Amino acid sequence: MPLALLALAVVAFGIGTTEFATMGLLPQIADGIGVSVPHAGNVVSAYALGVVVGAPLLTGICARVPHKRLLLLLTGLFVIGNTASAVAPDFGTLFAARFLAGLPHGALFGVGAVVASRLVAPERAARAVSKMFLGLTIANIIGVPAATALGQHLGWRAAYGAVAVIGLVAMAALAAFVPHQPRGGQSGIRHELRAMGNKQVAIGLATAVVGFGGFFAVYSYLVPMLTHVTGLSGSSTTWVLALYGVGMTLGTLIAGPLTDRALRPTMYWG
Incomplete structure (x- = not known):
């Protein structure tokens, strides 16, 4: 893997870890800030809200x-958001910090995918993007279980602090290995918002809503369900989280080459 792609994968690893580690630590977060588990689940929504707002807004502003x-x-903003999450004294501050941490998420993946696709020949673009996204899926095998275990032993704040450190490592890797790429084409906030009226964009968004909505409806409360309903111990839940990550990683490895060969059949199969 080219070092520039590896740097982008490290960014994706950090994003995946902070996004999914919250679910693994939801009971600890609820106890730490003195709210119920369902109420603490709103910090997951706060991060998602940051993703929704930040993707078109930051992409347009930084056109x-x-x-x-x-x-x-964007990675610097990611570090600030996770550092703020680690020191948040109450629910309201944590909610705001998670919103801040989510702001660069969509823009980072969007710009990162463009950069990754330009690092290789056009016929290998999907594979390059899939290699970047391997960082996200590997985060669910290693990063999320590790962050969950760290949070269970040292407190949930330590997990967010560790993610902030990952962000600093990612910044160093980006600075060292990613080449300069000029911006091109029409861009701006109006252009980003106009794209929402494109039928293909709308279908893509609808597909993402169904897929990710179904996934997060279960994953967000997976640990409370495993411990309170199925009776698993807290330490055993890390293996279930890792199993999710294995499935995501295998899917990404398979989908990249298939997408280069046949886009529509791969989408339908997915």
Whole structure:
């Protein structure tokens, strides 16, 4: 794997860890800030809200910023959001911090995918993007179980602190290995919002809503269900979280080459 792709995968690893580790630590977070588990689940929604707001907003505002610089700025915002999450004293502050941490999520993946696709020949673009997204899926095998175990032993704040460190490592890797890529084509907030009226974009969004909505409806409360309903111990839940990650990683490894060969059949199969 080219070092630039590896740097992008590290970014995806950090995003995947912070996004999914919250679910693994929901009972600890609820106890730590003095709210119920269902109420604590709103911090998951706060992160998702940040993703929804940040993706078009930051992409539009930073339309003229070169890709490499934008990746560094967005990763810096990611570090700030997770550091704020680690020191949040109450639910309201944690809610705001998770919203802040989610803001760069969509833009990072969007810009990162463009950068990854330009690092290789056009016929290998989907494979390059899938290699970047391997960081996200590997995070669910290693990062999320590790963060969950860390949070169970040292407190949930330690998990967010560790994610902030991952973000700093990612910034260093991006600065060292990702080449400069000029911006091109029409861009801006109006352009981003106009794209929402495109039928293909709308179908893609609807597909994502169904797929991710179904996934997170279960995953967000997976640990409370495993411990309170099925009777698993807290330490055993890390293996179930890792199993989810194995499935995601295998799917990504398979989908990349298949997408390069046959886009529509791969989408239908997925």
